[in-house]
Amino acid sequence: MITVLETGVLNSVQDVGRFGYRHLGVSTAGAMDPLALRCGNALLENAPNAACIEVQTFPFKVRFDKAVSFVVTGGEGALTLGERKILPWFVVSAQDGDVLTIDHPTVGARMYLCVCGGINVPEVLGSRSTQLRGGFGGYHGRPLEQGDHLACVGGCVPDGFGALPPSQALKVTCEKEKTVTLRVIPATDYLLFSEDSRKHFWDASWQITAQSNRLGYRLKGGALKLQHPVELRSYGVIPGLIQVPPAGEPIVQMADANTAGGYPRIATVIDADVWRLAQARIGSYIQFQQCDQAEGLRAMQEVDDYLNNIQDIAALYKKSLIRRDAGKAGKKS
Amino acid sequence: MTDTISMLENTPFGHSADTPTISMIGTRAMLFEAPGAFTLACQRRIWALMDACADRADIEEVMPGVTNLMLIFSVPPEDPEAVAGWLRKAWATLPEKHIKGRLFEVGVRYGGELGSDLPRVAEHCGMSTQDVITLHQAPLYTVCALGSVPGFGYLHGLDPRLATPRKSVPSLKMLAGTVTIGGPQAGISALTGPNGWNSIGFTDLVMFDPERDPPALFAVGDQIRFYAESIEV
Numbered sequence: 001m002i003t004v005l006e007t008g009v010l011n012s013v014q015d016v017g018r019f020g021y022r023h024l025g026v027s028t029a030g031a032m033d034p035l036a037l038r039c040g041n042a043l044l045e046n047a048p049n050a051a052c053i054e055v056q057t058f059p060f061k062v063r064f065d066k067a068v069s070f071v072v073t074g075g076e077g078a079l080t081l082g083e084r085k086i087l088p089w090f091v092v093s094a095q096d097g098d099v100l101t102i103d104h105p106t107v108g109a110r111m112y113l114c115v116c117g118g119i120n121v122p123e124v125l126g127s128r129s130t131q132l133r134g135g136f137g138g139y140h141g142r143p144l145e146q147g148d149h150l151a152c153v154g155g156c157v158p159d160g161f162g163a164l165p166p167s168q169a170l171k172v173t174c175e176k177e178k179t180v181t182l183r184v185i186p187a188t189d190y191l192l193f194s195e196d197s198r199k200h201f202w203d204a205s206w207q208i209t210a211q212s213n214r215l216g217y218r219l220k221g222g223a224l225k226l227q228h229p230v231e232l233r234s235y236g237v238i239p240g241l242i243q244v245p246p247a248g249e250p251i252v253q254m255a256d257a258n259t260a261g262g263y264p265r266i267a268t269v270i271d272a273d274v275w276r277l278a279q280a281r282i283g284s285y286i287q288f289q290q291c292d293q294a295e296g297l298r299a300m301q302e303v304d305d306y307l308n309n310i311q312d313i314a315a316l317y318k319k320s321l322i323r324r325d326a327g328k329a330g331k332k333s
Numbered sequence: 334m335t336d337t338i339s340m341l342e343n344t345p346f347g348h349s350a351d352t353p354t355i356s357m358i359g360t361r362a363m364l365f366e367a368p369g370a371f372t373l374a375c376q377r378r379i380w381a382l383m384d385a386c387a388d389r390a391d392i393e394e395v396m397p398g399v400t401n402l403m404l405i406f407s408v409p410p411e412d413p414e415a416v417a418g419w420l421r422k423a424w425a426t427l428p429e430k431h432i433k434g435r436l437f438e439v440g441v442r443y444g445g446e447l448g449s450d451l452p453r454v455a456e457h458c459g460m461s462t463q464d465v466i467t468l469h470q471a472p473l474y475t476v477c478a479l480g481s482v483p484g485f486g487y488l489h490g491l492d493p494r495l496a497t498p499r500k501s502v503p504s505l506k507m508l509a510g511t512v513t514i515g516g517p518q519a520g521i522s523a524l525t526g527p528n529g530w531n532s533i534g535f536t537d538l539v540m541f542d543p544e545r546d547p548p549a550l551f552a553v554g555d556q557i558r559f560y561a562e563s564i565e566v
Contacts, residue, residue: 021548023395023396024484025482025485025549131543133526134543187357188366234399235364235398235401235403236396238362241359258480258481258482259482260480268357270360271360300360
């Protein structure tokens with residue numbers, strides 16, 4: 001059991017998302033930074049879709065009511081277990097009664113508290129993710145509040161090792177101070193925009209506005225104009241899709257995006273880069289970089305290789321500990 | 334930066350008379366948009382295409398929209414143009430799919446506090462509120478697709494004389510169950526929240542309940558007829 005001692009608004013239970021119900025209007029929800037969740041689960045040797053707590057308002061404080069191994073991924077920042085400072089991206093084991101405090105990250109925007117076996121809330125429509133707008137899934141369909149008790153499978157795994165965060169392991173070209181480069185594939189309506197607007201889309205530094213959340217990121221940095229007004233029929237929307245409402249400033253759809261919409265589509269962030277946006281903070285800047293299908297697939301391969309590598313390290317580390325413990329036992333006898 | 338995108342170059346902009354528009358949405362999703370007008374016949378071909386796509390091993394999810402179809406791949410295609418070619422051929426040859434949907438008789442409490450835009454709609458359309466109600470009840474609507482929010486049905490069938498632009502200032506907390514008109518479309522709001530469509534009435538039906546099986550009340554192909562339970566103007 002985990003008890004929430006202190007939380008801000010909109011921290012919630014999330015897994016990798018709810019798939020297969022889009023045709024009924026149910027968005028996938030799920031972790032905004034799915035890579036951080038997958039890394040956490042890989043380090044703990046959890047199932048890839050085990051649920052975690054997504055922390056996006058800080059500080060967040062929980063008490064572990066039994067011994068359990070955990071890892072905090074996503075950003076990087078100050079973590080304390082009781083009085084002890086601990087590292088993000090490292091597997092740590094807590095004792096019964098230990099209090100974990102997750103403070104504002106210095107790198108990134110969202111932190112993921114992954115625990116051994118995952119957060120055990122009931123599955124709704126095949127997922128443990130909180131569908132905030134629909135008010136179902138996760139912990140009673142709502143954000144976490146002080147005093148909530150979350151069941152977790154629990155147990156301990158070898159600790160004291162970790163992973164290099166993807167922000168360091170998966171460098172992309174043009175990564176600049178306070179500017180995140182996102183690789184995007186032009187979408188259906190790209191050529192409907194004026195030539196000047198198309199040029200501006202690539203050249204501008206787009207700032208992430210305060211009107212950004214799990215539904216989408218609203219950007220500012222100039223208005224994009226169509227050559228002629230268009231009336232679009234509602235079509236399927238996925239996270240990463242960049243739409244341009246009549247005012248002209250783009251919105252990037254994120255995990256809680258509506259499943260369908262009707263604004264003109266200029267481009268889509270490739271799967272491999274969606275997590276970068278989820279970790280970009282309000283007020284920071286985005287630069288779009290054009291890419292094609294083949295580049296998008298290669299980028300995803302890099303991400304998969306990185307994840308597989310973490311999984312291998314976790315397995316190897318466990319094996320080496322077993323061997324060492326076996327050696328110790330041998331000496332004693 | 335050059336605008337060289339092979340898939341877009343090979344397709345006409347927007348909707349032309351006879352050629353579908355096919356494009357990628359990121360690396361894992363593809364959007365097929367049918368040419369021509371929004372007719373039931375066209376939507377029935379989208380449903381046929383939906384079934385054909387669902388049978389493909391490389392496609393994980395299919396999501397029909399209004400005369401369009403989004404495909405989500407389990408294995409992203411290395412050659413999207415090959416899939417696009419397959420889609421064009423399927424579109425050209427598949428017969429319409431007629432779905433024998435259920436008929437829902439939906440009782441509406443027209444006007445009043447929960448249908449407060451009824452006078453606005455009447456004024457825009459240049460008719461009396463009673464005429465709006467009569468015309469709204471007349472057709473048999475068809476659920477073309479579900480989307481946007483859980484359980485929301487995109488309906489075909491609104492009398493074009495009732496088309497009313499969406500509001501420039503949305504209602505901040507429109508209740509789920511509000512009977513609405515947005516542009517040329519009729520709807521029933523599925524979630525309580527901000528909504529720019531015009532409210533003309535209210536129904537007690539629950540569009541979506543995750544505990545129900547299936548969770549959405551309506552399915553693609555279902556038919557809806559509205560009738561007045563009460564009128565308050």
